[in-house]
Amino acid sequence: MREGYESTELMYSGHLACAGCGATISMRYALKALGEDTVIVLPACCWSIIGGPFPYAAVKVPLIHTAFETGASTASGVKAGLDMRGDTDTTVAAWVGDGGTFDIGIQALSGAAERNDDIIYFCYDNEAYMNTGIQRSSATPWGTWTTTTPSNYPKGQPKKNMMEIMAAHRIPYAATCSVAFPEDMISKVQKAKSIRGTKFIHIFSPCPTGWKAPSSQAVKIARLAVHTKVFPLYEVEGGLRYHINVNPKNLPVDEYLRLQGRFNHLSDEDIQKIQETVDREWERLLKKALDTI
Amino acid sequence: MKKIMVGNHAVSWGVMLARAEVISAYPITPQTTIVEELSVLCADGRLKARFIPVESEHSAMACCIGSSAAGVRTFTATSSQGLALMHEMLHWATGARLPIVMANVNRSLGSPFNIWGEQSDSLAQRDTGWLQIYCESNQEVLDTVVQSFKIAEQVLLPVMLVLDAFILSHTAEAVDIPDQKLADEFLPPFRPDLRLNAKDPHIFGCLAPPEYLMEFRYKIQQAMLQSKEVCHRVDEEFGQAFGRKYGLVEPYRCEGADLILITAGSVTSTARVAVDALREKGRKVGLVKLRLFRPFPKEELVEIVREADKIAVLDRNLSAGIGGIFAHEIRAAFCNEKDLPPIYSYIAGLGGRDTTLQTLNEIIYQTYERRKPEQQSVWVGLRS
Numbered sequence: 201m202r203e204g205y206e207s208t209e210l211m212y213s214g215h216l217a218c219a220g221c222g223a224t225i226s227m228r229y230a231l232k233a234l235g236e237d238t239v240i241v242l243p244a245c246c247w248s249i250i251g252g253p254f255p256y257a258a259v260k261v262p263l264i265h266t267a268f269e270t271g272a273s274t275a276s277g278v279k280a281g282l283d284m285r286g287d288t289d290t291t292v293a294a295w296v297g298d299g300g301t302f303d304i305g306i307q308a309l310s311g312a313a314e315r316n317d318d319i320i321y322f323c324y325d326n327e328a329y330m331n332t333g334i335q336r337s338s339a340t341p342w343g344t345w346t347t348t349t350p351s352n353y354p355k356g357q358p359k360k361n362m363m364e365i366m367a368a369h370r371i372p373y374a375a376t377c378s379v380a381f382p383e384d385m386i387s388k389v390q391k392a393k394s395i396r397g398t399k400f401i402h403i404f405s406p407c408p409t410g411w412k413a414p415s416s417q418a419v420k421i422a423r424l425a426v427h428t429k430v431f432p433l434y435e436v437e438g439g440l441r442y443h444i445n446v447n448p449k450n451l452p453v454d455e456y457l458r459l460q461g462r463f464n465h466l467s468d469e470d471i472q473k474i475q476e477t478v479d480r481e482w483e484r485l486l487k488k489a490l491d492t493i
Numbered sequence: 494m495k496k497i498m499v500g501n502h503a504v505s506w507g508v509m510l511a512r513a514e515v516i517s518a519y520p521i522t523p524q525t526t527i528v529e530e531l532s533v534l535c536a537d538g539r540l541k542a543r544f545i546p547v548e549s550e551h552s553a554m555a556c557c558i559g560s561s562a563a564g565v566r567t568f569t570a571t572s573s574q575g576l577a578l579m580h581e582m583l584h585w586a587t588g589a590r591l592p593i594v595m596a597n598v599n600r601s602l603g604s605p606f607n608i609w610g611e612q613s614d615s616l617a618q619r620d621t622g623w624l625q626i627y628c629e630s631n632q633e634v635l636d637t638v639v640q641s642f643k644i645a646e647q648v649l650l651p652v653m654l655v656l657d658a659f660i661l662s663h664t665a666e667a668v669d670i671p672d673q674k675l676a677d678e679f680l681p682p683f684r685p686d687l688r689l690n691a692k693d694p695h696i697f698g699c700l701a702p703p704e705y706l707m708e709f710r711y712k713i714q715q716a717m718l719q720s721k722e723v724c725h726r727v728d729e730e731f732g733q734a735f736g737r738k739y740g741l742v743e744p745y746r747c748e749g750a751d752l753i754l755i756t757a758g759s760v761t762s763t764a765r766v767a768v769d770a771l772r773e774k775g776r777k778v779g780l781v782k783l784r785l786f787r788p789f790p791k792e793e794l795v796e797i798v799r800e801a802d803k804i805a806v807l808d809r810n811l812s813a814g815i816g817g818i819f820a821h822e823i824r825a826a827f828c829n830e831k832d833l834p835p836i837y838s839y840i841a842g843l844g845g846r847d848t849t850l851q852t853l854n855e856i857i858y859q860t861y862e863r864r865k866p867e868q869q870s871v872w873v874g875l876r877s
Contacts, residue, residue, distance in 0.1 A: 236691060237691045241559065253701070254699050259696075260694060263697065264562050265699055265700075266585065267555065267581055269551065270552065270582070273559070274559040277562075280559075280560050280565075281561070281562070281565045281689070282563050284515060284560070285688075290691045308552045310548065311552055
C-alpha cells in the first residue's frame with residue numbers, strides 16, 4: 201500500500217457487518233483515500249446497518265442516511281449546500297449498493313451525472329439485494345442463485361453493464377475497483393477526488409453470506425473475479441478513453457465460480473456459456489482500450 | 494413597492510426576499526412559472542442561490558434534504574402528481590427535522606388527467622409532519638413564504654404553503670413587495686449549529702431501533718404542537734414589521750352569526766362577498782377562513798364558532814369513503830367538546846370546477862334548510 205495511507209483509519213473497529221463483508225473492506229479503503237474532509241451520503245443498503253444503530257457510529261466522517269433511491273440526488277443537494285456555506289473543498293461521496301445504483305436509484309444517478317454535479321458516486325456491488333436477504337438485482341449475473349431466483353430457475357438475464365451506462369453520460373471519470381486490489385482502489389479514489397464533476401467508482405464487493413462462500417475466501421474470490429476477467433479493473437475518462445489497469449491472468453471462470461455456493465447448480469454447459477460471455481465482453485473492453493491508445 | 498404579479502411569481506419573489514440559498518425543483522403544471530421565475534432570479538444574480546434542475550420531484554425533495562442538512566436555507570415547489578411522487582421524502586424531511594419550505598399549487602390528481610385546482614393533493618400529505626398553510630391571495634402567498642422560513646427554522650419542521658391552481662397561480666393581482674432590508678431584519682440568515690460539517694462530524698438519521706424511535710416521534714409531535722404558538726408569534730411580528738397579518742384562522746363577520754361557513758384557500762374571497770350580500774339581507778351568516786391546517790388550530794376555531802347554531806364546511810377535496818377532508822378534520826377536532834354546533838359538509842369545485850357565488854349561496858341556504866346534517870358530505874354542482 202502506498203506511503204501514508206496505511207495509517208489513515210477513518211473506520212472504527214466496531215461495526216455490524218457479517219464476517220468477511222466486502223462492502224466493509226471497500227469502505228475502509230475508500231475512506232483511506234478520501235480522508236477526513238468528506239461527507240458521506242448513504243441511502244438504504246447493507247451499510248445502513250453496518251454503520252451502527254443510534255447512537256453509535258462506525259465511521260469518523262459526517263454521514264447522512266437517506267431513502268433508497270436518493271443516493272445521487274441527496275449528494276447533489278449536500279454539495280450545493282456546502283458550496284453555499286463557502287466549503288468548496290469537502291468531498292461529497294454517495295455510498296450506494298448495487299440495488300440502489302443499478303435499479304431503484306438509477307434515475308437519480310443519471311440526473312446527477314447529466315448535470316455533472318461534483319460528487320463521487322460509489323457503488324459497492326455485491327450482486328444482489330443482500331440487506332433484505334439475497335434477492336436478485338439487475339447487478340446479479342446470469343445463472344446465479346438468489347432467494348428470488350431459485351437454483352432450478354436461476355437468473356435468466358445478464359448483469360447490467362453499469363460502467364457503460366455511466367460512460368454514455370460522458371462523465372469525467374468512471375472506474376472499477378476490487379477489494380482484492382487496494383492500491384489500485386486507493387489511487388483511483390484519489391484520482392476521482394482531484395477531478396471536478398461526477399465520478400463513478402464501481403467496487404466489486406463479495407458478500408460471503410449471499411454468495412454462500414466462507415468468509416475467509418472473500419478477497420480471494422474478488423481476486424479471481426479480476427483474473428478470470430469476470431470483473432476487469434479499468435477506468436474510463438470522459439466516457440471515451442478506456443484504460444485497463446490490471447492485466448488478468450486469464451484463468452478459467454470455473455475457478456471463480458466453484459468457490460461460491462450460489463453457482464453450485466450450474467452445469468458444465470452453463471459454465472461454458474458464462475466463459476464465452478466473459479471472453480466476448482473482455483474482447484469488447486480490450487478493443488475500446490486499444491482504440492484509446 | 495407594489496407590483497402586479499401572478500401568484501406563482503409572488504412565491505418566487507417571496508423566496509428571493511427570504512434569500513433562499515438552494516432551490517431544487519422539477520416542472521409541473523401549474524407550478525412551472527414559480528421555478529421559471531426563480532431560475533431567472535438566480536441567473537441574473539438578484540437571488541444568490543444555487544438552482545438545481547433535478548430529474549424528478551422525488552429527487553427535488555432528496556436534494557433539498559441534502560442541502561438543508563448541509564445548513565442552508567432551502568426551497569422547492571410542486572403540485573399534484575409531483576407532491577405525490579415526493580411523498581416518501583416528505584417523511585424523511587420531517588424525521589430529519591429539516592426546515593425546508595415548499596410551495597404546493599393545489600391541483601387534482603389523476604386519473605383521469607386534470608390540471609385544475611383541487612385540494613386533495615396537499616391534504617393527502619397531512620400525516621407527513623409538514624406544517625400546512627392555505628393562502629387566499631397573492632399578497633398572502635408572498636407574505637406566507639417569508640413567514641414560513643421563519644416558522645420552519647424556529648421549530649425545525651418543514652412547511653408547505655398552499656395556493657390554488659390558476660385562481661391564484663396564474664391570476665395577476667397587485668402585490669406589495671416588502672423592502673429587502675426590512676425582510677432581512679425580519680428573517681435572519683439560517684445558520685444551524687448542527688449540520689453536515691467535516692470539521693464537526695456527526696451521523697444524521699442512523700438506524701433507530703425500537704428503544705429509541707418512539708422518542709423521536711414524540712419530539713416531532715411536541716414540536717408540531719408548539720409550532721402553533723410560533724406561527725402566531727411570527728404572524729404578529731410580520732404584522733408589526735409590514736402592516737399585514739393573517740391569523741391562524743380568520744373570522745369574518747362572525748359576530749352574532751347563527752351559521753358559520755368554513756373555507757380554505759382562494760374561495761374564501763368569494764365567500765366574503767356571499768356573506769356580505771346575505772348580511773345586507775339580514776341573514777346572520779359568518780365566515781371562517783382556515784389558514785393553518787397542520788397543526789390543526791382547534792382551540793382558535795372552537796372559540797369562534799361556539800355560539801353559532803350551524804357550521805357549514807366547503808371542501809374542494811375528497812377522501813373517498815369519508816367525504817370532505819376539512820369537514821372530517823373539524824368533526825374529529827370537536828368530538829370531545831360539549832355544545833358545539835353541528836357540522837354540515839359540502840363538496841364542490843373538484844378538478845377546477847368553478848366555485849361561484851351561486852355555489853356558496855346554495856351551500857348556505859341548504860344548511861339553513863336542513864334540520865340536521867346528512868350522514869355523508871353533500872355534493873354541490875354535480876351534473877346529473
